[in-house]
Amino acid sequence: MSAATMGAAEDVRDRALAAIDAARTLDQLDEAKAAALGKKGELTRIQRELGALDPAQRRELGAAVNTAREAVLAADAARRALLQAEHDRVTLAAEALDVTLPARTPKHGSLHPVHETMELMVDALVGLGFTVMTGPEVESDWFNFQALNIPADHPARAMTDTIYVRGLDGGASGDLLLRTHTSPVQARAMLRQPPPLYIAVPGRVYRQDTPDATHLPAFHQIEGLAVDANLSMADLRGTLAEFTRALLGPDTKIRLRPSYFPFTEPSCEVDAWHEGRWMELLGAGMVHPNVLNHVGYDPEQVQGFAFGIGVERMAMLRHGIADLRLFIENDLRFLSAF
Ligand code: FA5
Numbered sequence: 407m408s409a410a411t412m413g414a415a416e417d418v419r420d421r422a423l424a425a426i427d428a429a430r431t432l433d434q435l436d437e438a439k440a441a442a443l444g445k446k447g448e449l450t451r452i453q454r455e456l457g458a459l460d461p462a463q464r465r466e467l468g469a470a471v472n473t474a475r476e477a478v479l480a481a482d483a484a485r486r487a488l489l490q491a492e493h494d495r496v497t498l499a500a501e502a503l504d505v506t507l508p509a510r511t512p513k514h515g516s517l518h519p520v521h522e523t524m525e526l527m528v529d530a531l532v533g534l535g536f537t538v539m540t541g542p543e544v545e546s547d548w549f550n551f552q553a554l555n556i557p558a559d560h561p562a563r564a565m566t567d568t569i570y571v572r573g574l575d576g577g578a579s580g581d582l583l584l585r586t587h588t589s590p591v592q593a594r595a596m597l598r599q600p601p602p603l604y605i606a607v608p609g610r611v612y613r614q615d616t617p618d619a620t621h622l623p624a625f626h627q628i629e630g631l632a633v634d635a636n637l638s639m640a641d642l643r644g645t646l647a648e649f650t651r652a653l654l655g656p657d658t659k660i661r662l663r664p665s666y667f668p669f670t671e672p673s674c675e676v677d678a679w680h681e682g683r684w685m686e687l688l689g690a691g692m693v694h695p696n697v698l699n700h701v702g703y704d705p706e707q708v709q710g711f712a713f714g715i716g717v718e719r720m721a722m723l724r725h726g727i728a729d730l731r732l733f734i735e736n737d738l739r740f741l742s743a744f
Contacts, residue, residue: 415467418448419474426481432489439482442474449475519744520626520733523653523721524608527628530652531606534645536630539605541591543612544571547581549590554669555696562668567614584612587714588629589669592693595631596701601708602634608717619729620685626717633693633703633710639672642690642711646676650687654678654723665689669697670712680723687723688715 425438442449453471456464517525528538541549547558556562571582591607607629615621632641643662650658659679667673670691677684693710718730725744727733732740 414452415449415470415474418442418452419477422449422474422478423481426478426485429485429489432486432493435482435485435489439478442478449478516742516744518733518741519725520718520721522744523724524626524628524717527649527653527715527717527720528606528608530649531628531630533652534648536604536606536632539591539595539607540609541585541588541594541607543585543610544582545585545590547583549593550583550585550587553593553697553700554589555694555700556668560668569612569614585609586613587611588627589712589714591629592631592669592697592712593701596633596698596703601703602632604632604634606630617731619731620719620722622718622730622734625730628715628717630713630715631693631710632712633698633708635708637692637709637711639692639711642692642713645711646688646690646713650676650678653720660687662690665691667691669694671695676713678723681726685719685723686716687719688713690714 419442422438422442425441426435429435429438441447444450449471452467456468456471459467516522532538550568551557551560551563568586569584571584588607588609588611591605591609595603595605595607609626609629610624611627612624615623617623630645632645647660650660661677661679661684662674663677665673665675667689670689671694673689673691675686676688676690678687679685690711690713693712695705698705698708698710718733721727721733722730
């Protein structure tokens with residue numbers, strides 16, 4: 407075997423080591439390695455030619471090829487580790503997140519003060535044994551008025567300015583209206599079940615009232631109705647005293663003033679003492695026998711008391727707010743104070 411042949415393995419090794427050293431990327435390194443050790447690589451070719459040599463030469467050249475291969479593999483591994491580390495560093499830098507940016511914190515909303523007050527009022531009544539019920543805001547004349555002892559020509563219809571609903575054809579519906587109070591649910595409840603009955607009815611009501619500090623054209627009421635044997639005005643007063651204490655504190659003073667509602671007899675209005683004056687909170691009374699008769703209850707067997715409380719008025723007292731209109735202006739500076 408010629409010295410030139412012996413030197414061939416070392417030449418290939420030297421060229422491979424130089425190419426490996428010069429590789430700037432992992433791709434270039436792969437190329438340099440394949441040029442020596444790949445299927446068509448130079449060392450691979452020399453190795454293939456070993457078969458044609460006699461045994462002594464084959465052993466000698468074979469050893470030279472192996473030494474060269476190990477040198478190339480070692481250089482490749484060392485260079486690969488270096489290039490891989492560099493590659494990782496560049497990738498990490500490119501994909502880095504700046505965790506020092508101010509976070510976008512979620513904005514938490516809160517219940518509207520009227521809604522929150524309504525929930526507390528309902529809770530207090532549930533605590534006194536009442537069951538929650540609701541009814542429609544678009545109501546029939548019969549439930550809103552007639553069932554409540556207010557016939558068509560009754561002067562009490564003028565007590566509230568009713569908003570009537572037109573039929574879809576644009577003509578007057580004659581019968582449909584936006585309920586002016588939560589009282590129509592009294593008859594709905596009594597028609598559904600026999601006495602005894604204790605219900606609390608939260609909901610929105612509508613009147614053609616001009617907005618002022620204590621009136622809104624759309625507001626909320628909670629109706630209370632209790633029908634049972636042997637109920638009296640004393641039960642009504644006790645219930646309302648407990649209720650107002652639960653909402654406004656244990657020292658709350660209330661007073662009952664005689665009043666008139668067609669669907670209660672006797673009737674009263676209840677005021678709470680607030681900031682040096684009495685504030686009207688609700689209307690109430692003993693359910694009129696005609697109302698019980700309308701729904702098939704026997705006034706000889708059962709009596710009832712009923713009351714309708716203004717939710718906005720209660721929210722006003724609880725939060726010391728002077729003007730109801732603040733509740734509907736949707737000024738976030740006002741609403742986020744609760
Ligand atoms: C009624 O609506 C009767 N249905 C209450 C009732 C129920 C009496 C059961 C007897 C038995 P009145 O119109 O007074 O009554 O309204 C009741 C309460 O709603 C008032 O005391 C007041 O707190 C509130 N309220 C009335 N009008 C307005 C308004 N425009 N804006 C805000 N709150 C109002």
